Amino acid sequence: KQEVTQIPAALSVPEGENLVLNCSFTDSAIYNLQWFRQDPGKGLTSLLLIQSSQREQTSGRLNASLDKSSGRSTLYIAASQPGDSATYLCAVVPTQGGSEKLVFGKGTKLTVNP
Amino acid sequence: DGGITQSPKYLFRKEGQNVTLSCEQNLNHDAMYWYRQDPGQGLRLIYYSQIVNDFQKGDIAEGYSVSREKKESFPLTVTSAQKNPTAFYLCASSKKGAGGYEQYFGPGTRLTVT
Numbered sequence: 526k527q528e529v530t531q532i533p534a535a536l537s538v539p540e541g542e543n544l545v546l547n548c549s550f551t552d553s554a555i556y557n558l559q560w561f562r563q564d565p566g567k568g569l570t571s572l573l574l575i576q577s578s579q580r581e582q583t584s585g586r587l588n589a590s591l592d593k594s595s596g597r598s599t600l601y602i603a604a605s606q607p608g609d610s611a612t613y614l615c616a617v618v619p620t621q622g623g624s625e626k627l628v629f630g631k632g633t634k635l636t637v638n639p
Numbered sequence: 640d641g642g643i644t645q646s647p648k649y650l651f652r653k654e655g656q657n658v659t660l661s662c663e664q665n666l667n668h669d670a671m672y673w674y675r676q677d678p679g680q681g682l683r684l685i686y687y688s689q690i691v692n693d694f695q696k697g698d699i700a701e702g703y704s705v706s707r708e709k710k711e712s713f714p715l716t717v718t719s720a721q722k723n724p725t726a727f728y729l730c731a732s733s734k735k736g737a738g739g740y741e742q743y744f745g746p747g748t749r750l751t752v753t
Contacts, residue, residue, distance in 0.1 A: 559742065566747075566749070568729055568744045571741055614681075614682075625689075625733055627672075627742060629681035629683075630681055631681045
């Protein structure tokens with residue numbers, strides 16, 4: 526059974542710092558990996574989608590990498606800002622199961638201090 | 640604007656009552672999903688539908704029911720059989736395919752049962 530782990534559970538950094546969020550998954554048989562952002566009491570906003578054949582994706586100050594063989598992904602945030610404060614969720618779509626259901630980690634709560 | 644709408648944002652019910660959560664999308668997506676989010680836990684899949692008039696149970700379907708009579712709509716009913724219904728409920732959609740498509744989420748409905 527696929528399991529997704531995110532470490533650390535919480536992270537606090539000063540504004541302007543570059544940071545890395547980690548995600549690991551137990552089964553490398555995945556279609557893709559998706560990073561989301563969730564603000565308190567809100568839905569999920571998709572940040573980046575990496576297909577299983579890709580190594581990384583970039584959007585603005587965000588860069589996500591995928592190492593499928595080792596079961597790891599990282600989300601790099603450059604020059605962090607207070608507006609980046611949110612919970613970041615990682616999720617994978619396993620190839621087994623017959624659906625495109627996402628298996629989520631529990632998230633990393635990021636606080637960027639002014 | 641294309642997107643996913645969920646209503647209501649907050650819902651309060653007494654124990655023993657059934658309640659239906661609405662989810663509508665205008666993205667022309669074939670697949671739709673219902674997830675449940677509890678504090679300290681990752682999102683868990685309740686039901687999903689890959690095509691109209693067809694749906695499948697997810698990991699925690701007991702006490703829930705769904706219908707998919709229209710492509711745009713995927714309502715979720717929380718029945719009195721659900722033992723711990725208080726949670727944040729999120730609806731999502733994606734193009735149908737071999738697991739390679741991005742999932743988009745609605746703003747969520749917070750259900751409180753007392």
